[in-house]
Amino acid sequence: MKMRIKQSYICKDIEQYDINTNLVSTHVPAVGDVAVFEVLQIGKHKTIQGAEKRMQTILPGDYIMAAFGTRYATAQFEGYVPEGICPEYHILGAGGTVGLVHSSHSKFAQAGPTTLKLAGWITNAHQNVINTIAANQHLQKPFTGGMGHATRVILSVGSSMDSGKTTTAAKMVQGLSKAGYNTAFIKLTGTVFTKDADLNFDHGATTVADFGMLGYPSTYMCSLQQLLNAYESLMHLVNAAAQAFVVIEIADGIYQRETEMLLRHRPFMNTVDAVVYSAGDSLSAIHGYEMLRSLHIVPAAICGLFTASPLLVQEVKERLYAPVLTIEQMAAGELLQYIERPVYEMAS
Structure with a gap:
C-alpha cells in the first residue's frame, strides 16, 4: 500500500x-x-x-x-x-x-x-x-515513591477542565525559576497533546515530561497502579533528584476518576510537598477547597480563573482562611512563602 x-x-x-x-x-x-x-x-x-x-x-x-x-x-x-x-x-x-x-x-x-x-x-x-x-515499556518504572522524596513536589489540581490549572502551573514554574530554583514540569494525566508541557517549558521549566512520552494516548480509565507507575517513570525522565522542585499537573477536575483516585491515595500524596488548587469561580473555589480539606489535604494556595476578578477574590477571602494568589503573584514567586505549610492536616 x-x-x-x-x-x-x-x-x-x-x-x-x-x-x-x-x-x-x-x-x-x-x-x-x-x-x-x-x-x-x-x-x-x-x-x-x-x-x-x-x-x-x-x-x-x-x-x-x-x-x-x-x-x-x-x-x-x-x-x-x-x-x-x-x-x-x-x-x-x-x-x-x-x-x-x-x-x-x-x-x-x-x-x-x-x-x-x-x-x-x-x-x-x-x-x-x-x-x-x-x-515504550522500557521507560516504565514501578512505583516506589522514592523519586518524589528526592525533590519537592507541587501538585496543580483544579475544579474542572479550563479552571486555570495549567496557567497556574506555568506561572508557578516561572516564579520558582526566576527565584533561582531548577524546576521541572510533569503532565501526569489527560489526553495526549504537548501544549501544556510546551507552555511550562516556555515559562522556564528546566525539563518537561508527560504521559504521552510513555506511549499513553490518554490516561482515562487507567488503573491506579498504571498511574502510579507513570508518575514514577516521569519523575525519572525529568531527573527529579536534580530539580529543586517538580510541578505536576493532573488534568480535569478533582471529581474526575483518575484525579480523585490519586488524591485519595496516601502513598502518592505522601510524596507531595504542596498542593495548589485552581478554580473558575468563587463557589467552585470554596467548595473544592472544602472537598480537599475533607481528604485532609490543605492547599498551600488557591489560584485559577476566578482570580482575574477582584470581586470573586473578595468573595473567597471572606469565606476561606487560605492564601489566594493571582497568576501575577504566582509569576512573581509569592508561592514560596506558603509552601512550607503541611499538605495534610491532623485528622480530628
Whole structure:
C-alpha cells in the first residue's frame, strides 16, 4: 500500500513498520494499538499534532497514523475504544487519539467529530500490531515513591477542565525559576497533546515530561497502579533528584476518576510537598477547597480563573482562611512563602 501518511504525535517513535490490510476485518483494537486511517469527514478536529509537534491540516481523503485511546474532556469529548470492529471511528484528541465519541459538549453538536475509516494496521516484522504503550515499556518504572522524596513536589489540581490549572502551573514554574530554583514540569494525566508541557517549558521549566512520552494516548480509565507507575517513570525522565522542585499537573477536575483516585491515595500524596488548587469561580473555589480539606489535604494556595476578578477574590477571602494568589503573584514567586505549610492536616 503506497500512500502519504500524516503521522500523529502519539506515533512519533514508530519508524520501522508495515501496513497490514488483512487484519482490518479481524483485529479488535486495544488502547495504544496503532493504525492508518483515511479521513472521511472533517468535524471538530481540522488538524492533528505531528511527530515534530507541528499542527498538520487534515483533509478528506488524507491518511493519518494514530492510536486507539479514550478521552475524558467535559468541554470537548467523552470517548472510548470500541469493543468490536466498526465502519467508522472518530478523532478524540489532536495528538492522535482515536476511538468512538460517547458524548460531547453541546458546542460541538453541529460539527461533530472528525470521522475516519480504518485503512490498515501498523505492524512489526512479526506482523503483530504495534502498540504505543508496549513500545515504550522500557521507560516504565514501578512505583516506589522514592523519586518524589528526592525533590519537592507541587501538585496543580483544579475544579474542572479550563479552571486555570495549567496557567497556574506555568506561572508557578516561572516564579520558582526566576527565584533561582531548577524546576521541572510533569503532565501526569489527560489526553495526549504537548501544549501544556510546551507552555511550562516556555515559562522556564528546566525539563518537561508527560504521559504521552510513555506511549499513553490518554490516561482515562487507567488503573491506579498504571498511574502510579507513570508518575514514577516521569519523575525519572525529568531527573527529579536534580530539580529543586517538580510541578505536576493532573488534568480535569478533582471529581474526575483518575484525579480523585490519586488524591485519595496516601502513598502518592505522601510524596507531595504542596498542593495548589485552581478554580473558575468563587463557589467552585470554596467548595473544592472544602472537598480537599475533607481528604485532609490543605492547599498551600488557591489560584485559577476566578482570580482575574477582584470581586470573586473578595468573595473567597471572606469565606476561606487560605492564601489566594493571582497568576501575577504566582509569576512573581509569592508561592514560596506558603509552601512550607503541611499538605495534610491532623485528622480530628
